[in-house]
Structure formats: structure tokens, C-alpha cells
Amino acid sequence: MARAKRQPGVFSVEGARGVSWGIDYIHPKTQRRVRKILKGVNSEAEASKLRAIEIADAARDVINKAYDLKPKARAMTFNAVLDAYLNWSRENKKSWKADEYNAIALKAAFKGKLMSDINPFVVEKFKVERGRAVAKKTVNNELSVACRAIKKAVEWQKWTGPNPFNGIRFKIRKGKKPGCLSPEQVAAIIANIDHPAKKDMVAFAFYQGWRISEIRKLRWEDIDLENGRAWIVDPKNGFTVEVPLADEARVIVERQPRCGQYVFCKKNGDPWKSNSNAVIKTAAEKAGVSLPPRKKWHIFRRTWASMFLQAGGDVESLRVQGNWRDHSMPLWYADAADEDHRKGILNRMPKLDQQGAGKVENEDVHGRNLPEIRKVANINN
Numbered sequence: 001m002a003r004a005k006r007q008p009g010v011f012s013v014e015g016a017r018g019v020s021w022g023i024d025y026i027h028p029k030t031q032r033r034v035r036k037i038l039k040g041v042n043s044e045a046e047a048s049k050l051r052a053i054e055i056a057d058a059a060r061d062v063i064n065k066a067y068d069l070k071p072k073a074r075a076m077t078f079n080a081v082l083d084a085y086l087n088w089s090r091e092n093k094k095s096w097k098a099d100e101y102n103a104i105a106l107k108a109a110f111k112g113k114l115m116s117d118i119n120p121f122v123v124e125k126f127k128v129e130r131g132r133a134v135a136k137k138t139v140n141n142e143l144s145v146a147c148r149a150i151k152k153a154v155e156w157q158k159w160t161g162p163n164p165f166n167g168i169r170f171k172i173r174k175g176k177k178p179g180c181l182s183p184e185q186v187a188a189i190i191a192n193i194d195h196p197a198k199k200d201m202v203a204f205a206f207y208q209g210w211r212i213s214e215i216r217k218l219r220w221e222d223i224d225l226e227n228g229r230a231w232i233v234d235p236k237n238g239f240t241v242e243v244p245l246a247d248e249a250r251v252i253v254e255r256q257p258r259c260g261q262y263v264f265c266k267k268n269g270d271p272w273k274s275n276s277n278a279v280i281k282t283a284a285e286k287a288g289v290s291l292p293p294r295k296k297w298h299i300f301r302r303t304w305a306s307m308f309l310q311a312g313g314d315v316e317s318l319r320v321q322g323n324w325r326d327h328s329m330p331l332w333y334a335d336a337a338d339e340d341h342r343k344g345i346l347n348r349m350p351k352l353d354q355q356g357a358g359k360v361e362n363e364d365v366h367g368r369n370l371p372e373i374r375k376v377a378n379i380n381n
Contacts, residue, residue, distance in 0.1 A: 022037040030057065122164065
């Protein structure tokens with residue numbers, strides 16, 4: 001290897017294919033030495049010219065792939081990424097408290113670690129060790145928060161590397177369906193609740209299937225008693241909708257005292273802030289009714305979904321009335337009717353006319369939608 005005599009920072013290398021020219025300089029931003037061979041360069045002057053261009057581009061932070069210049073990645077800790085996401089979550093998500101809770105273990109486990117130090121193996125190790133201390137679902141929730149935080153960092157152009165948390169989760173088999181209560185069991189629970197407003201809240205949940213948060217936030221301005229309709233405002237899924245009220249639910253609303261802006265409230269007009277799970281649990285124990293673990297109040301929404309379908313409602317009407325995004329949750333909540341009820345539905349199926357002539361007179365008639373066929377027939381007549 002020989003250094004050029006006339007051009008600084010340019011050197012030549014003798015090889016089997018002749019002379020190759022290279023450049024050598026200190027990067028103006030990173031202060032790192034850059035030394036490389038330039039392909040296709042045939043003279044010292046050309047190499048010197050390209051060296052000057054590279055140095056100028058590097059000083060202006062220009063990424064020029066033709067010269068193989070790459071910017072130095074800015075060092076960023078994982079906790080800094082997580083804090084930025086939590087700040088965004090507080091302003092934009094209803095479930096920001098859950099994000100903060102799930103971030104506690106993440107901050108402790110990855111304290112002081114740079115983003116560049118975290119890879120899928122490190123994340124898998126965290127998953128396994130954390131899974132020995134808490135439930136697998138809890139670990140999955142924590143990993144999801146970390147994954148979302150890094151996705152936001154990429155979106156905000158704070159991080160350009162890979163997401164090591166992507167796709168790393170415990171596989172959890174879905175358990176038994178939560179089931180539902182019978183109307184008699186719901187009535188027994190209501191009978192063992194002392195507070196009249198909370199009695200009515202349970203009865204309203206049974207007749208309307210609303211989430212407890214939606215019942216607590218129901219305002220008089222969102223009720224149209226004359227037409228029997230109500231608005232579900234700012235619900236869990238973010239879609240504010242207007243739905244009809246059952247006659248019994250309408251009666252329950254009408255008998256509430258107007259102490260403030262909320263329909264179901266305390267005597268001073270303030271809304272209920274808790275979900276009253278302890279009240280439901282105590283009343284169920286007195287009534288001899290066993291409830292599923294954890295979300296005690298949600299059993300009334302599951303019961304309502306089951307009763308709706310068993311009373312003859314269709315799945316799409318259930319989804320709309322219950323204000324679900326899709327059909328997966330109402331079908332998961334709803335419980336099948338007993339055998340006698342299902343047998344009754346089977347016996348109401350249309351009967352075949354086996355005494356017919358063996359020939360279809362109207363080829364347009366089919367069994368895809370019998371009620372619509374009858375409507376068309378009446379219109380044509």
C-alpha cells in the first residue's frame with residue numbers, strides 16, 4: 001500500500017488487477033476514522049474529489065448510500081422510550097392507568113439498558129423469569145405495553161431499529177365460557193342488596209346489558225323517555241351510539257330521583273365511582289349464587305347477551321344493541337339455551353312438502369331468506 005504524493009488522504013494499493021485507490025479521513029460528526037477502497041476509481045484526482053464530497057456530506061448529515069455513509073445511531077434507553085409512551089398514553093387512552101401499572105415491572109427489569117442492548121433473547125429471558133412470579137396473562141400485558149411503546153418510538157422517529165418485543169408472548173389457551181345467571185338468580189341477588197339505587201342499577205344492567213361504567217355515566221340529557229331511547233356516551237370501545245330502552249329499563253329510569261345530572265347517583269348528586277363488586281359479591285353469597293372470579297358485575301352483561309339470543313334475537317342485533325365492535329365478544333359472552341328451548345326452535349323449522357309433484361315451479365324461490373321471499377310475494381300481489 002502506498003500513500004499518494006500529491007493528494008492528502010488518498011492512498012493506492014497494488015493488486016492482481018492493477019492499482020486500486022482508497023481514501024482516509026476523520027468523520028467530522030462522529031470523529032471516527034473512515035478508511036476504504038473506492039470501487040471504479042481509476043485516478044488519484046478522482047479519489048480525492050470523492051473524498052472531499054464525502055467529508056462535505058458527512059458534515060451536513062447527508063446520508064449518501066452511494067458512498068456507504070451511515071449516521072451514528074443516537075443512544076437511547078428503554079426507559080426513556082417507555083416514559084415517552086406513558087406520557088402519550090395519559091393524554092390519549094382511557095386505559096392509561098393499566099399501561100402505567102404494566103410498565104412498573106418493565107422499568108425495573110430493563111433499568112439502565114440501551115435500546116441497542118435489548119434483543120429477542122433478552123426479552124424471552126424476561127418473559128420466562130417474570131412468568132415464574134406472576135400469571136402468564138400479566139406477563140403478556142406487560143410485553144404488549146413494551147411493544148406498543150417501541151412502535152410509537154418508531155412512529156415518532158425516535159428509534160429506527162427493530163422491535164425486540166414483537167411477537168414474544170405466552171400462548172394461553174382460552175378457558176371455559178364464563179356462563180350466565182338465570183333470571184331467578186339475578187332477582188335473588190337484587191333482593192339481597194340494601195341500597196335502592198344499586199338495586200335499580202343491577203336491574204337496569206339485566207334489562208339493557210350495559211357495562212357498569214356506562215350505567216354510572218348515564219346522564220339525564222342522554223335519555224329520551226318519551227321515545228324510549230338512550231345514548232351510550234363515550235363507551236369502552238369509543239363509539240357513542242343511541243339504543244332503544246326496554247320497557248322495564250324505562251320504568252327504572254323514570255323512578256330515579258333527579259338529584260343531579262346523573263341518573264344513578266348518590267343523594268348529593270355525585271356519580272358512583274366504584275363498580276360495586278363488593279356489594280354484588282356479598283348479595284350473591286347471601287342469595288346462594290356462585291359468581292365467576294374477578295369481574296362480578298360483568299356477569300349481568302353476559303346474562304343479558306344470553307337472554308337476548310335465547311329470546312329470538314339475532315347476532316347482529318345483539319352486537320348493535322350491546323355496542324360491540326364485532327361479533328366475537330357477544331358470541332363469547334352468550335350462553336346456549338337449555339335442551340328444551342333448542343328442541344323447540346328445531347321443531348319450528350319449515351316442514352318439507354314430500355307430497356309435492358317433484359318439480360319446482362318457481363326456480364327463483366330458495367331457502368336462503370324465507371321471510372324476504374314472503375315480503376316480495378306480498379308486494380307482487
